[in-house]
Amino acid sequence: MADINPSSTTLTSSEPPPPKPRATFEKQRNIKYWLRCLRTLLPTEYTSNDLNRTSLAFFCVNGLHVIGELGNLTKPEEREEWISWLYSCQIPSGAGFRGGPATDLSDKRSPDNEMWDPPTLPGTFFCIITLLSLGDDLARINREATLEWVASLQRSDGSFAEMRTGAEELEKDHTLTRDPRFIYLAAAIRWILRGEEGSLSRETKDIDVDQAVRYLQSCEAHDYGFGSRPGAESHAGHVFCVIAALSLLGRLHPPKTPVSYPIGLPHPEKTIHWLVSRQQAPTDIEHEDFKIDSHISPPPPSFPAQTSNNGFNGRDNKRPDTCYSFWVVGCLDLLKKSHLVDAESNREYLLENTAHIIGGFGKVPKAPPDVLHSCLGAVSLGISREEGINRVDSALCTSLQTRERVEGFEWRKKKVAA
Amino acid sequence: MASYSSEEEEEEELDYTNDPVWADVTPLPQDDGHNPLAQIAYSPEYTIAMSYLRAIMAANDHSPRVLNLTSDIIGMNAAHYTVWGYRFKTLMSLDRSQTLEDEKIGWSWRQELEWVQSIAKRYEKNYQIWHHRQLIIDHLDDPTGERAVTGEMFALDSKNYHVWTYRQWLVQRFQLFDEEELAATASLLEEDVRNNSAWNHRYFIVLGRLGEAGPEEGVVERESELAKEAISKAPQNPSAWNYLKAVLRKGGIELATLKPFCESFAPILSPDEIKSSHALDILSEIYDEAGDSVKAEKALELLASKFDPxxxxxWRYRRRLLGSKPTPASDTPTIQATA
Structure with missing residues (x-):
């Protein structure tokens, strides 16, 4: 348009289009989502998580906690009742928590049947972190008994059982599950409850850290990611468990001088390469036949690939998914390398593609929100210091404040003789 | 007594309160306290069945009716690890007393496996189902038909992690590192050359066997040719590039031997002809190892500015690392490739 008045402020075709408004984290919607999850029933579809209901409790409480509103928007009586519920999941001996009340045999529980109502590593981890988020000081946990139970789950190769069950005697060594998730959970529980050496009331059996590290290292795959066991395909969820476990065991960063014990990732730079390679934009949300649970391989990205809306996938040639925005960026954060990803692009993926109109995040674009993805989406944004979200601690997947509270507990510190 | 088999009957609701089979059991309801967290809107059927399960477990009852109860619950919550364990223990106890296959119970391990597969197809993303299958096949000590069963699952989702884990266990347990296994991965890659799970499995079969000496003669050549062909079809496929690099490493062949191959996909002096960011990435490493920092920088800059922004x-972090190659790890010996 040649005749346009150059002093006019009206947009014309000769001017560049206005920049896309930057999406924001809709805090009010997320608050509403979490309060609804906390105060009303979760839909029937969550029945498949019934045996790990404490993980749902963790996502709901932690979700509101990392956006900084748990203490403001819930009543002290409510939090006390939730704390009581969490402690009701602790087994009577005080050595660990069950995954949820579904197996609680209450007054029928006896030494003959208690193997069907066992404490589990996930149940114990999720209850402890949730208790901490709610302001509890863990005084009702028997630290020595819990730590010895954790140590009792370790096998000679360094891996951990998820729990002791009544069907265990029917297993053989090679049918046992031995993936890095359970080492991570054991390492996290140990980090929280053990604290400095000598702070326990009696000598308490510890886990074999060297063997645990060796097992984690052995899960490295041919492409330098890590899988569920030696030889398994690399998977970002397992990579997170490996890196976070090493971090909580104090074995992630080798010192400058060589040491005689196993430490670190076998090939840290190569694993960093694998991790940053996870960042990718969805390639098929505009397709007519897009289905959120489609199993067909997504079409490959264009070449060169777009720079906007890049989330993270969990394996090569898979779709990006909200939770990997945490599993991957969390790993890089622990390796002090989170600046190597395109945080703005990840932010676009989360806030423009998977954030839901009713609050929370879905697994993939157009998916309804669920508590896992809603929590992990927020924690991922917290790593890159999103406004409205607290500082977070990637190793424990919770607020930095919670980690600092644990570090400040007097009972974790070595008693010095007066 | 009701049959444990067909799917139609399985859908039939169990009537715990009126069926005389359950008359001696006092259900044990769930105690959720005053204000629980993460309360789920259970279906009434699930609530009732779980109350009977708790009562049955409290009594360590492993009688045949447990098969009905546990299949009922699994149909509503297939991720119920306790109920799977309880079912397996019951099956084993019936098997040991040699009553599993008698007329009264009329069940068999083969029927159990068929039922498990029908559940697996309904709940694809489930670990417990495959662990249960693993325990049964281990007990029967017979892998017949099991590769076909996983094949059915791959037809639904060729990247199903749980099924691949089971397949790896099967291969290891029954030593199936054979032609059939190799052909299965080849056929999956034919269908979808970007199937990373199939590439990983191929590596596991061909080169990943633990505690084994170096690869047999010709294997490294065969496998690198396979990867190169796949790359020619899809130069942006990371799975094939990762496989190629891993095969060469295992064969003790230097990365530098890939230089002409990579340059054919990424001629850094003719950026318009570049077809693969992965080729550029490997070239930066090759140039760096050869001490050609100018070319290495160029490759990384092309990645940062144009081909993988x-x-x-x-990529800029990698540029800063140029010239500081760590010494090769002890598990990756490098020997000169023979012509």
């Missing part, structure tokens, strides 16, 4: 921070 979402990772520009990473």
């Amino acid at each position: 979402v990772r520009k921070n990473y």
Whole structure:
């Protein structure tokens, strides 16, 4: 348009289009989502998580906690009742928590049947972190008994059982599950409850850290990611468990001088390469036949690939998914390398593609929100210091404040003789 | 007594309160306290069945009716690890007393496996189902038909992690590192050359056997040719590039031997002809190892500015690392490739 008045402020075709408004984290919607999850029933579809209901409790409480509103928007009586519920999941001996009340045999529980109502590593981890988020000081946990139970789950190769069950005697060594998730959970529980050496009331059996590290290292795959066991395909969820476990065991960063014990990732730079390679934009949300649970391989990205809306996938040639925005960026954060990803692009993926109109995040674009993805989406944004979200601690997947509270507990510190 | 078999009957609701089979059991309801967290809107059927399960477990009852109860619950919550364990223990106890296959119970391990497969197809993303299958096949000590069963699952989702884990266990347990297994991965890759699970499995079969000596003669050549062909079809496929690099490493062949191959996909002096960011990435490493920092920098800059800008921070980080190659790890010996 040649005749346009150059002093006019009206947009014309000769001017560049206005920049896309930057999406924001809709805090009010997320608050509403979490309060609804906390105060009303979760839909029937969550029945498949019934045996790990404490993980749902963790996502709901932690979700509101990392956006900084748990203490403001819930009543002290409510939090006390939730704390009581969490402690009701602790087994009577005080050595660990069950995954949820579904197996609680209450007054029928006896030494003959208690193997069907066992404490589990996930149940114990999720209850402890949730208790901490709610302001509890863990005084009702028997630290020595819990730590010895954790140590009792370790096998000679360094891996951990998820729990002791009544069907265990029917297993053989090679049918046992031995993936890095359970080492991570054991390492996290140990980090929280053990604290400095000598702070326990009696000598308490510890886990074999060297063997645990060796097992984690052995899960490295041919492409330098890590899988569920030696030889398994690399998977970002397992990579997170490996890196976070090493971090909580104090074995992630080798010192400058060589040491005689196993430490670190076998090939840290190569694993960093694998991790940053996870960042990718969805390639098929505009397709007519897009289905959120489609199993067909997504079409490959264009070449060169777009720079906007890049989330993270969990394996090569898979779709990006909200939770990997945490599993991957969390790993890089622990390796002090989170600046190597395109945080703005990840932010676009989360806030423009998977954030839901009713609050929370879905697994993939157009998916309804669920508590896992809603929590992990927020924690991922917290790593890159999103406004409205607290500082977070990637190793424990919770607020930095919670980690600092644990570090400040007097009972974790070595008693010095007066 | 009701049959444990067909799917139609399985859908039939169990009537715990009126069926005389359950008359001696006092259900044990769930105690959720005053204000629980994460309360789920259970279906009434699930609530009732779980109350009977708790009562049955409290009594360590492993009688045949447990098969009905546990299949009922699994149909509503297939991720119920306790109920799977309880079912397996019951099956084993019936098997040991040699009553599993008698007329009264009329069940068999083969029927159990068929039922398990029908559940697996309904709940694809489930670990417990495959662990249960693993325990049964281990007990029967017979892998017949099991590769076909996993094949059915791959037809639904060729990247199903749980099924691949089971397949790896099967291969290891029954030593199936054979032609059939190799052909299965080849056929999956034919269907979808970007199937990373199939590439990983191929590596596991061909080169990943633990505690084994170096690869047999010709294997490294055969496998690198396979990867190169796949790359020619899809130069942006990371799975094939990762496989190629891993095969060469295992065969003790230097990365530098890939230089002409990579340059054919990424001629850094003719950026318009570049077809693969992965080729550029490997070339930067090859140039760096050869001490050609100018070319190495050029490759990384092309990645950062044009061919993989979402990772520009990473490629610039790599540029800063040039010339500081760590010594090769002890598990990756490098020997000169023979012509």
